[in-house]
Amino acid sequence: MGDMKLQVDQLEELINSWDINEEDVHLSSSDYESRNEEKSKHASLSLNISRKWAQRAKDNWEKNAEKNSKYLHQLASFKYNCNNINCLNISGNLCYDKEKIATEATNFYTSLFMEDFPIRPSFDNIEFPSISLQESISLEKPFSKEQVKNIIWHFGLNKAHGPDGFTMEFFKAAWEVIKSDLILVIKEFETRCSLAWGVNCTNLKLLSKTNGAISLNNFKPISLIGGIHKILSKLLVERLRVVFPSIITNFQGAFIHAENDLLSGFQVATNGTTVNHLQFADDLIVFLYDSEEQITALKNILFAFQLVIGLKVNFSKSAVIGIGDDNNEALCTSVFGCQLVDFPINYLGIPLGIVKSLENIMRRFLWGSSDTSKKRSWVAWSKANISKTNGGIGIKKLKLVNKALHCKWIWRYGKEKDALWRKLIFEKFGGNPLSFFPNNNSKPIKHSLWAGILKARDYVKDNSTLTVHNGNNILFCFDFKRDLKEAEVGEIAHLTQLLDGFAQTIHSCMAEDTRKWDFGDEFSVSNCYSSLDVDGFLYFPHKQIWNPKISLKVSFLVWTLCRDGAPTLDTLLRAGLVNDRQYILCSAEEETQNHLFLQCPETRKLWNYFLESFGVKCVFQRL
Secondary structure, X not given: OHHHHHHHHHHHHHHHHHHHHHHHOOOOHHHHHHHHHHXXXXXHHHHHHHXXXXXXXXXXXXXXXXXXXXXXXXXXXXXXXXXXXXXXXXOOEEEOOHXXXXXHHHHHHHHHOOOOOOOOOOOOOOOOOOOOHHHHHHHOOOOOHHHHHHHHHOOOOOOOOOOOOOOHHHHHHOHHHHHHHHHHHHHHHHHHOOOOOOOOXXXXXXXXXXXXXXXXXXXXXXXXXXXXXXXHHHHHHHHHHOOHHHHHHHHHHHHHOOOOOOOOOEEOOOOOOEEOEEEEOOEEEEXXXXXXXXXXXXXXXXXXXXXXXXXXXXXXXXXXXXXXXXXOHHHHHHHHOOEXXXXXXXXXXXEOOOHHHXXXXXHHHHOOOOOOOOOOOOOOHHHHOOOOOOOOOXXXXXXXXXXXXXXXXXXXXXXXXXXXXXXXXXXHHOOOOOOOOOOOOOHXXXXXXXXXXXXXXXXXXXXXXXXXXXXXOOOOOOOOOOOOOHHHHHHHHHHHHHHHHHHHHHHOOOOOOEEEEOOOXXXXXXXXXXHHOOOOOOOOOHHHHOOOOOOHHHHHHHHHHHOOOOOXXXXXXXXXXXXXXXXXXXXXXXXXXXXXXXXXXXXXXXXXXXXXXXXOOOOOOOO
């Protein structure tokens, strides 16, 4: 293992040198390829080392468990060392001094978060959209107890805690005890617009990007804030979300239709909306022609953004994607220093459009298979890949998750009337601008993403209820397959008069038409997925089997028994792995699940011992 550790250290120094050079100069394509090859070698060696250490740890744990032993203290020391930076590369030399390491880290992140330009351009004499008086009043409304509780209940249980040491699980469990004091803290924040230093305290945690990192460039800082700080931040975000559309959408439109036409963008229809950029969180996609003027304009815009905002664009983590056979991608990569990639692309490290491959990976992981070691699946994937309530282990079907996400887009189409993406869909495919549903015309886009989303249209329509108020979203369409008779023409005329009278009545109502989701108060991907996943048992004792107080290994074994998937001799015989099913503990029966775990005399001795210790009497019936 010593040779592998030495190789890993050498690879880390080599990779680190490339990372440092990348900050100052652009790496060539050969350097990119060489670095990727060395990273692959590093990952392979690190995996082999971790496997050996994992096997050693497993053997030691089985021997010593949680005894107050030398091994336990070694394990505690190991975790302590993992959470500390014991060695750091400072000015090309390895340093082990704790004080110097702390000083270097402080100086590094202080300079990283400081501005290179002390004087930045201002926004004087520039008009920005403003919120209305009603929106301003809504922002300043006090937070209610119900709003605070809903925010807490939307948090995950075991998110990383901050300096206060409390996870969201604590706030949920102790809600009845702490709710009055928590509301007082929030009311004080509303009054003073500030937080006590203890509440506002934040821990910075450095996460290593690679194993055995010795350079601060290979650490990623994250902020760990306290529970109250998280709750207040989420409350403010939910309050601001209401007014964001009136500010962001109009400003984006003004930028897109700028008279100087800095970036060309694209249109989905003739004389339609021009789109030259899309943004999600801190990810930005820019669309432009590959002319030298357009490329230079984008570089200047990004530099101006850096001057105004103070944030530097990391071009080494950006990419250029050329569309079409004849493009000027070489010029783009040289100007920006970005890497050149092709479709399909990765997003957040995951290749797009690989449902079957991902399910295969999950299935192999469940039973412990790998590229070097194949394990048998004792329970069919179709039985495992359902909810715990219906007899599975809670792994979701990716195809149903995909359909639920498609349903979400259909639902959002009816809710987000002013959204840019909805406007583009309407320009491309037409339809009624006030309708809850997009135009069901996928012929021009037979194999596109939107064609797949449209397949969920009927499911959302059939599982939601329309409530008519002012009728602005309601249209009646008459489609006759034959010529009408004279009597039928009169009936149609009468029906039209009735509809006109109905329209005059409902249009006097001020309330908007609404559509309610049948599987919950509000539409969500979660309840939509539950409505789609109908496989499995009508009743399954999932609460007893997946009890959090029971070891997960035990729960999984019991679930395997319920699914008739334990590798007993009769199962091995059917699989052709053994030739004899003769039971070893007793020769009276063949080895089946029921006999091994319930009916065998030797097994019953164990059952009776434990049941009697709890004062429980049980009669075992032959199944």
